[in-house]
Structure formats: structure tokens, C-alpha cells
Amino acid sequence: MSQKIQSIRGMNDLLPQDADVWQHLQAIAAEVFAAYGYRELRVPVVERTDLFKRAVGEVTDVVEKEMYTFEDRGGESLSLRPELTAGIVRAGIEHGLLYNQQQRVWSSGPVFRYERPQAGRYRQFHQLDVEAFGLPGPDVDIEIIALAARLWQRLGVSGFRLQINSLGTPESRLRYRAALTDYLRSHEAALDDDSQRRLASNPLRVLDSKVPATREIVTHAPSLLDHLDAESAEHFIALRRGLDLLGIGYQVNPRLVRGLDYYTRTVFEWTTDQLGAQDAVCAGGRYDGLVAHLGGASTPGIGFAIGMERLIALMNLQQAPVPAHAPQIYFCRFGLQAETAAVALAEQLRDEWPALRLVLNAGGGKLGAQLKRADASGARFALILGDDEAAQRTVQVKSLRGEGEPVSIGWPDLLQHLAPRLGLSATVPIDITE
RNA sequence: GUGGGCGUAGCUCAGUUGGUUAGAGCUCCGGAUUGUGAUUCCGGAGGUCGUGGGUUCGAGUCCCAUCGUCCACCCCA
Structure with missing residues (x-):
């Protein structure tokens, strides 16, 4: 058995009996995206390693220990994409799509992360990705959240929890980081080992620790939302008002911190309690600095990614209606x-x-x-x-x-x-x- | 990278304190007056018991290692 040829760990085959639900998801998603004026943009599965390092962040887990990186025959370091946004931004800059204009795009396909597989987590998995560029205001934040909500509704899945937060600008985030670090240092001895380590490397990450003792300490920590700059605070209020107006329920979670470095201001996450430990089905946020950081003209952006395997699992669990493809x-x-x-x-x-x-x-x-x-x-x-x-x-x-x-x-x-x-x-x- | 559960037929699983040719259901193929499925009856095919060592007269069963898988941690979609 060990010598049998078989698929790579964490990389799954899609068998005919499971293909109907995937085709249905892709068809409905394409319809919903088009309904909001988003057009498809496809990018390669492989990019220069450096692109992901710069976009995702050098010190993130994704880059440090989860990328499939290799040298091609010319000695260049390439990586399988661990997410879609970096490639989309690269393509946008390269083809002049982001220069002084608005773009609404979507993409989908396989992404790769070297992790231990578990329920809802695979080494090759698939994302549906939606991005909007050149739109700095909260109106587009509201738009893409509404788009996601409509997708759930069209697919017939429910039971999500939408959490939102604002990370502010890099400057306000820095000020908050200082305040948070001060607070956590005063409780350092009581923190768990992981959190003590993060205190130095990435203190914001301590906020979403799962260790009970640490959670207790975090409850009384200074809130990110109290340290927002005026403009970010206003942006956040407008976002909330917009969601209220649309009747989209949400919870403000000041401890919601996304894993990738590029986020600014709005971040959000759709989670479910029906899939086990890996509960995030859709997550994203605003990244106003990313395009400039990758060498383009300063252009605001916002987007989200859906984990397709997780969404499919939810569709199956909730027995979402899927058109049959059996012969007539x-x-x-x-x-x-x-x-x-x-x-x-x-x-x-x-x-x-x-x-x-x-x-x-x-x-x-x-x-x-x-x-x-x-x-x-x-x-x-x-x-x-x-x-x-x-x-x-x-x-x-x-x-x-x-x-x-x-x-x-x-x-x-x-x-x-x-x-x-x-x-x-x-x-x-x-x-x-x- | 860490921890725990599990690896017996294509699938789902039995297999008693180690004891003869390893079983069942489903699926598949064939048959029940030669052209009518899904129900029923009969028959058949299909397994180096994940792999490699070890203990033993004897190992699917005990021990070690290894690989795979599932779940959880870390982190993330």
C-alpha cells in the first residue's frame, strides 16, 4: 500500500459523483459576480516567490512555513500561490488596470499551503476571490459584503455569523500596537507561551488566542476601535450604517485580526459553527496600501476569499438544492x-x-x-x-x-x-x- | 512542526483470551422457458489483513518501526 501510487497528502481528486455541486457553485457564483459588475481575471498558479513575500508579509505563517517554493531551471525562486490577491494585484499593475481607474474583478482556482490536513483544510484547496480597486469609500465595502450575502442566499446556505472590525490606518495601528504591547507586558507572566512569543513578533495576534487564561487578559485589553484615526472611525460607522440599511446582521469584533499583513481599515469574516474547527468560510478586508507596496500607483483595494471546500461542505450538510446532471x-x-x-x-x-x-x-x-x-x-x-x-x-x-x-x-x-x-x-x- | 483515533474485498464493516482453506452487507457479473430495470431467489468474481521487522509451534489478533488517513493544536479560506 505504501508503494501504491496515490495522490499527494492534502490534495484531493474530485470524483464525478461530487462534481455536480461544484459546477453549481461555480455557475451561481459567476452569475452573482456578474450581477454586481465584477469580471473574471485569471492569473497563473505560479509566481515569483518574492511577490508573495511582499504581498502577504515576510513574517506570516503562510510565507514562513506554508509555501510550496522551488527553483526553476533558471535558478529563479518560484512558489505555488498560497492565495489569489497577490497575483491579481500583480496582474493589475502589470497591465495598467489599476492606474487611476476603478476595477471590479473576481477569480477562482486552486491555491496551495503546506499544512497538516484536517476537516476543511487541505494542501491544495480552492478559493473564490472578489476584489475591487480604486474605490476608497465604505460604499464598496458594503457592496462586496452584500454580494457575499446574496451568494449565500442564492446557494441556499445559512447560519453564518458575520463579524466585522476596523484595523485603521498603518499609523493608527502602530499607535494601538504600542498601547496593546504596554498592557500585555504588564500581564506577561500570565500569558501562554505562544502569546508571549507573539508579544514580540506580532502582538495583535494575541487578541484572537484560544487559550482561556489569555482570553481573560485580552478581554480587558485596550480596544483597537478606541485607537482609530478619525477618518477610519467615520469609515467604519458608514459601513455599519450601510449594513444596517440592507438588513445584513453582523457583530463588531474588536479582536478580529486577519492573518495577512496587507489589511487596513475594514476586515470581516463569515464563520459557521457547523464545520468543526475550521470555521471561516469567507474572509477579507480592505488593503489600501498593497498596490503601492507592490510597485503600482497608490490605489485602494478591498476583497475577500471564499474557501470553496468549506462552502461545498456546508452546502452538502444543509442539503442545498443542486440541479441534477444525470442523463434524462x-x-x-x-x-x-x-x-x-x-x-x-x-x-x-x-x-x-x-x-x-x-x-x-x-x-x-x-x-x-x-x-x-x-x-x-x-x-x-x-x-x-x-x-x-x-x-x-x-x-x-x-x-x-x-x-x-x-x-x-x-x-x-x-x-x-x-x-x-x-x-x-x-x-x-x-x-x-x- | 505537536498530540490523539483509525488502517481487513471497489464501498461500509465483523473477526471472541493468538489456533485449520479470513467472513457479511452493498456494488459488479451470470442464471431463474432464450427481448424488459429498480423488488425476490440461486450462483460467481473480488483480499500479499497498509508496509517492514520481531515474539511464537502458530500472528488479522501481541511488540517495534514506518507509511497512509481522520480529528485537534499552531495558523488559515
Whole structure:
């Protein structure tokens, strides 16, 4: 078993029986994004390592210990993308999309992080990403949060908790950091080991510690929101007012600190209590400094990423409705003449209804075996064409789902007969001439 | 990187204090007057018991290692 060829740890195959829900998610997401004027932007899976270091932050866990980094044959250090925003910003700058203009874009695809897999966490996972550039005001913050809310509604998933916070500007954050560090130092002995370490490297991270003793201390820590600059405070109030107006429920969580360095002002997170420990399904925020930091003209930005595996897990758990992709018709055929006639008939049906899902039996087999396959395929109707039918130029239409008795239909009438049963419209009478 | 649970047929699992040719259900294939599925009956195929060592007359069962997997921590979508 250990020598068997198998997939890389944490990198999963998507099997046909699970593909329907993914296709549905992608289709609905594309629709919702388009409904808000967002257009797709695709970027490579591999970028220069340096891009991610600069965008995500040198001292973050993602960069320090989770990136798949390698040298290409030219000796250049490349990395599999651990998130989508960095590549999108790079592409935006490179193609002049972010210079003095507004852009609304979305992207999706696999991202890679070298972590121990667990429920809702994989080494290759997939994100849906939405970004808006060149829009500094809270109106667009409200817009993308509303967009996410609409996506949940369209997909038929619920039970989320939306938490929001403001990190202010880099300057106000620095002032807060000083105040927080002072406070935490006065309780340093009581903090857990991890938090003591973070006190030096990234004190804001202590805020969302899960250790009870540390949480207790943090409860009385100075609040980030009390240290906001006037403009950020105003921005945050406008955001809250906008969400209230739309009737989108949220909780202000002053201890919500996002993991990546580039966030400024608005940050938010949609979580669920239905997926185990990895509860964040969608998270994002504003990153007004990132574009300039990566070498572009100073351009505000805001965006979020959805963990598709987590959202899919939630859809499955809540049994969100997903359109079936099972065939509508399974075409059974046997006998020399009949088999040939069936091919022509099947092709004519496909000509008439391009969206029709019809499986033509292949590999022979007795009628019983073919009907068994028909049933297993999930098809609603079986068409049966044997030598007897071929001689009479008819085909038997048989319901596999208890919708009446089998009937014999002449070839020219087949379209007319099937149309109402499958909710399709028939226009041209079928004509088979051999 | 740390900790815990679990690895027996394609899938879900039995397998008693170590004891003969390792079982069941589902799936698949075939059959029940030769052209009618999903129900029923009969039959068949399918397993180096994750891998490698060790203890023993004898190991799926005990011990060690290793790999895989699941869950949690760290962190994150």
C-alpha cells in the first residue's frame, strides 16, 4: 500500500459523483459576480516567490512555513500561490488596470499551503476571490459584503455569523500596537507561551488566542476601535450604517485580526459553527496600501476569499438544492439493424435539443443488463430499440421512475412525444431514412 | 512542526483470551422457458489483513518501526 501510487497528502481528486455541486457553485457564483459588475481575471498558479513575500508579509505563517517554493531551471525562486490577491494585484499593475481607474474583478482556482490536513483544510484547496480597486469609500465595502450575502442566499446556505472590525490606518495601528504591547507586558507572566512569543513578533495576534487564561487578559485589553484615526472611525460607522440599511446582521469584533499583513481599515469574516474547527468560510478586508507596496500607483483595494471546500461542505450538510446532471434518457439497443438506427436517432435528438442529456448504450449486453445500466444512470426514461421495433420503425419509451406504462412510438413522432415529458419544445419532425 | 483515533474485498464493516482453506452487507457479473430495470431467489468474481521487522509451534489478533488517513493544536479560506 505504501508503494501504491496515490495522490499527494492534502490534495484531493474530485470524483464525478461530487462534481455536480461544484459546477453549481461555480455557475451561481459567476452569475452573482456578474450581477454586481465584477469580471473574471485569471492569473497563473505560479509566481515569483518574492511577490508573495511582499504581498502577504515576510513574517506570516503562510510565507514562513506554508509555501510550496522551488527553483526553476533558471535558478529563479518560484512558489505555488498560497492565495489569489497577490497575483491579481500583480496582474493589475502589470497591465495598467489599476492606474487611476476603478476595477471590479473576481477569480477562482486552486491555491496551495503546506499544512497538516484536517476537516476543511487541505494542501491544495480552492478559493473564490472578489476584489475591487480604486474605490476608497465604505460604499464598496458594503457592496462586496452584500454580494457575499446574496451568494449565500442564492446557494441556499445559512447560519453564518458575520463579524466585522476596523484595523485603521498603518499609523493608527502602530499607535494601538504600542498601547496593546504596554498592557500585555504588564500581564506577561500570565500569558501562554505562544502569546508571549507573539508579544514580540506580532502582538495583535494575541487578541484572537484560544487559550482561556489569555482570553481573560485580552478581554480587558485596550480596544483597537478606541485607537482609530478619525477618518477610519467615520469609515467604519458608514459601513455599519450601510449594513444596517440592507438588513445584513453582523457583530463588531474588536479582536478580529486577519492573518495577512496587507489589511487596513475594514476586515470581516463569515464563520459557521457547523464545520468543526475550521470555521471561516469567507474572509477579507480592505488593503489600501498593497498596490503601492507592490510597485503600482497608490490605489485602494478591498476583497475577500471564499474557501470553496468549506462552502461545498456546508452546502452538502444543509442539503442545498443542486440541479441534477444525470442523463434524462438512456437509449437501449440490440440487433444489427436496430443498433445502427439507434445511433442516427440519438444524433437527431441531440441535434434538436443540444442540452438533452442522452446516453446511448455501448458495449452491447442483453436488454435486461442494459435496463439495469439505464436505471443506475439515474435516467428518467429508457428508449428501447430492438429488431422488432426497427422493423416497424418504432421505439419503445419506458419510464424508469414510475411515470406510466411503456408506449410504442413511431420514429417521426418521437420528438413530439418526448418534448412535453422532458419540458423541451419540439420543432422539426424526425425523419430517418436509411 | 505537536498530540490523539483509525488502517481487513471497489464501498461500509465483523473477526471472541493468538489456533485449520479470513467472513457479511452493498456494488459488479451470470442464471431463474432464450427481448424488459429498480423488488425476490440461486450462483460467481473480488483480499500479499497498509508496509517492514520481531515474539511464537502458530500472528488479522501481541511488540517495534514506518507509511497512509481522520480529528485537534499552531495558523488559515
